[in-house]
Amino acid sequence: MADDTADQADDSGLLLAAEECPRDEFEKYHSFAKYERAIIQRIIAHGPVLLRGGRGSGKSALLIESFLQMKRDYASSVLPVYISLRRLPLLRTEGTEYQGHLCEILSMEIHKELRRTELGTFPITKDVGALLQALEENARVLNRRIVLLFDDAAHIGRERPLEDFFDIFRTISTSRISCKASIYPGVTKFGLRFDVFNDATVIDISRDERKDDFHEIFVEITRKRFPQIAKKVVSSRSLDELSFGKIMGRAVTGNLRSFVFACNLMQENAAIGFNELTRCLLELSANYFWPLLDEVAPKLGSYEVLVPPSEQVAHLIFTACARRGATYVLVHRDIMQRQSKIFEILEYTGFISKREASRAMKSGGRGVVYSVNLCNLLEMTVGRRLTSELASQWTRTTEEAYELRYTNNEFAKIEIPAPALDERDLAILSKPISILKKSPTYPYGLTEDKVERLENAGLTTIKDVAEAEDNTILAINMVGKASLKRIKDVVYQAIWM
Structure with a gap:
């Protein structure tokens, strides 16, 4: 059996998800700004933490870097365990059955980490009480604080089991056991026993263009992962590293995954200037952001019916912002109270990014402030051309916002259906594997050969494929360990991202 990795070579720069990056190459591909280093220290410290951010905002990278730093610098006093919760049983169960699956997964990962570090073993259990007892016993015997890092604890289309997760999260959080978890901004179902304000520290990690050091992380990533682009920017007549970092970081509302995708688009350019940036932003709008709505739809369960109106709301916002020269939208709280899932979907897919939870509106009342991505904004702008003047205007820290209220005639015309009352199984699970071929919707997809x-x-x-054992896939001709990882990564991205 040979391992065909030709399909991977084309995407060597397209490491969109931190959890898919080999641990021994993690430092090579990831950089962290000063404020992110401060977040990492808060993750490493005592106490439960919830890391909240949208898709591709860097939650996994921060958790993995915290894990690696604890192993490197605190090995004598801390035992860190990184647990990815991208497990199909956790999406399809709830209550006692969910808790049993979670405890079993957690105890198996702790056991593996103890074996890797030659510190002992851990009993595999499905019982929360037995899990807590074993954790406390190991922490006492090893004389180490155990830090559990739960990645992808929440799924945007499956909310019900979250109450079960946070119940366990709270139960096993003690003076010796520190629990940390990544969640997306729309999570609200914490259960009756979990008080989000008292039982954990919540850290919002969205990158805010209003901060002075906003551009630094984008400049550093360009130097590290795309040195040829960095050289072209330095030699550009119209750009420098500062302006490049500002405009591209602002274009994707601070989202690193979108930024990496943009850099992949620009790698083949002979030079980097405003003409190239224009083509890149328009390409992102047409073949990255809009297709994301198609990608996210089948993983939303009962909320799938909200994708078409979400697209209409996005068109309304970007058209209105382009007409007014605004890069922010202020959404009245009445809309947020009734249609919050619409804006959650748009934030999840990178069309907007929350900046303030409450601000007074000129016409009365209060609303939520969102930054809009410049890719879709440019698409709606007259002339569809990015110039130095427009870039300067868009990257100023002024926050004149377009105000969206229920009385808006265009908004009132949008029909927004009610989601199904019952939580449906995710439609993505029944989709044919052929939809994961490389395309604008799945740019990281599989080759025709692997699909066949x-x-x-x-x-x-x-x-x-998600339920198949590794040995079943490895038994397929011309599929080895590298291809197995590639297939699993793409399938997991399709379900969770």
Whole structure:
């Protein structure tokens, strides 16, 4: 059996998700600004922490860097365990069954980490009480604080099990056991026993263009992961590293995954100037952001019906902002109270990013402030051309916002259906594996060859591949360990991202 990795070579720079980066290469591809280093120290410190941020905002990278730093600098006093909760059983169960799966997954990962560090073993259990007892016993015997880092604790389309997760999170958080978890901004179902204000420290990690050092992380990542682009920027007649970092970081509302994708688009350019940036932003709008709505739809469960109106709301916001020269939208709290899921979907897919929870509106009342991405804004702007003057205007820290109220005639015309009352199984699970071929919707997708091999082996749906044992996939001709990881990564991205 040979391992065909040709399909991976084309995407060597497209490491969109931190959890897919090999640990021994993590430092090579990731950089952290000063304020992010401060967040890492708060993750390492005692006490439960919830790391809140949108898709591609860097939650996983911060958790993994915290994990690696604890292993490197605090090995004698801390035992860190990183646990990815991208597990299909956790999406399809709730109550006692969910708790059993979570405890088993957690105890297995702790056992693996103890074996890797040659510190002992850990009992595999499905019982919360037995899990807590074993954790406390190991912390006492090892004389180490145990830090549990839960990645992807929440899924945007499956909210019900979250109460079960936070119940366990609270139960096993003690003076010896520190729990940390990443969640997306729309999480509200914390359960009756978990008080989000008292039982954890919540850290919002969205990168705010209003901060003086906003551009630094984008400049550093360009130097580290895309040195050829960095050289072209330095030699550019119209740009320098500061202006490049500001405009591109601002274009994607501070989202690192979108920024990496943008840099991949620009790698083949002979030079980097405003003409190239214009093409890049328009390409991102047409073939990255809008397709994300198609990608996210089948993983929303009962909220899938809200994707078409979300697209209409996005068109309304970007058209109105382009007409007024605004890069922020202020959404009246009445809209947020009734249609918050619409804005949660738009924030999750990177169209907007929350900046303030409450601000007074000129016409009365209060609203939520969102920054809008410049890619879609440029698409709606007359002339569709980025110039130095427009870039300067868009990157100033002025916050004149377009105000969206219920009385807006265009908004009133949008029909917004009510989500189903019952939580449906995610439609993505029944989709054919062929939808994961490389495309604008799945730019990190599988090659035709890999899809055909999976189908010929009887793995025809995403659920089939997600549930398949590793040995089953490895038994397929021309699929080795590298291809197995690639296939699993793409399937997990399709379900969770």
